[in-house]
Amino acid sequence: MKKHKNWQRWVTSAALALGLSTGAMAEDPMKVGFVYVGPVGDYGWSYEHDRARQQVEEHFGDKVKTTFVEKVPEGADAERVIRQMAQSGNDIIFTTSFGFMNPTEKVAKRFPKVTFEHATGYKRSKNMSTYALRTYEGRYLSGTAAGMMTKTNTIGYIASFPIPEVIRDINSVYMAAKAVNPDVKIKIMWVSTWYDPVKESEAANALIDQGVDVLIQHTDSPAPLMAAEKRGVKAVGQASDMSKFAPTAHMFSIRDDWAPHYIDVIEKVKAGTWAPQDFWGGFAEDMLSVASMNDNLPADVKKAVNDMQAKIKSGEFHPFTGPITDNQGKEVVPAGHTLTDTELAGVNWFVEGIDATIPK
Incomplete structure (x- = not known):
């Protein structure tokens, strides 16, 4: 015991001599x-x-x-x-x-x-x-670009699971696209996976076969972008900078940090x-950003995306400010009201104009 105490004293003395605290050492x-x-x-x-x-x-x-x-x-x-x-x-x-x-x-x-x-x-x-x-903030930028770039007036969304985050983001994409292109329609393909390159690629090609010429995904592989590159349509990267997988098709990515x-x-x-x-x-906290905007995008599209990002980041604009009506004709967000975070976490409806039902 005496030897142990002497050892402790020696360690403490050495630590103090070096300007260290014994707590930091331990x-x-x-x-x-x-x-x-x-x-x-x-x-x-x-x-x-x-x-x-x-x-x-x-x-x-x-x-x-x-x-x-x-x-x-x-x-x-x-x-x-x-x-x-x-x-x-x-x-x-x-x-x-x-x-x-x-x-x-x-x-x-x-x-x-x-x-x-x-x-x-x-x-x-x-x-x-x-x-x-x-993520709905980034999706709003995606929808803005999609609505301006589509030539068929048909954009596609590869969806993972029918949870509030995904439903909320589909709505955000469509509302943004509709704001710049009143004739736009959205087709949704549910794949029931977060990551499956084969399923994601099949969904992308199926949507393109139905006339979609801009793809947005809520899945995690670059397969949809690669399909877009092969088929000559446009797409937005998911979560990280996916530009290298589709040099021509990639419009930009919304990167998570x-x-x-x-x-x-x-x-x-x-x-x-x-x-x-x-x-x-979100954008205000620098946890979302626009990555690798493609030089091949028209100047007006780039400007629209950058301007909308600035408005969302400053708080001047919020995608879920009413009036908003769902696709059953019910007012889900009254005029002048902005959905609270609690309300955003419970979104279980599609906005007016989306011709689809939410899977059970």
């Missing part, structure tokens, strides 16, 4: 885990989440240690993966897909000392927050100031 790195629904190489959603994870490591250095699990199915497997992450000592766990919501909530209850952050969901607790991107939120959460947990919240980030 501090273990904060462990942060990420759960991805797709592969990190999807060039879309999971790719950008993992790029943000790498930025976290660059920002914090050896003060943070990150791990991730990719290609996690939404359901029982997700709960198992999240539970294993909690059991392995992670201080913070980010679960990055809507279908991880219920599994995250279950595991959060069992591990009250772990901080959980769930992307795109709506369930929160004392140790579980939600966070989302205002999750790093500001991840860094902020980690700093708050380390400082003991974290509290559960429902966080939304």
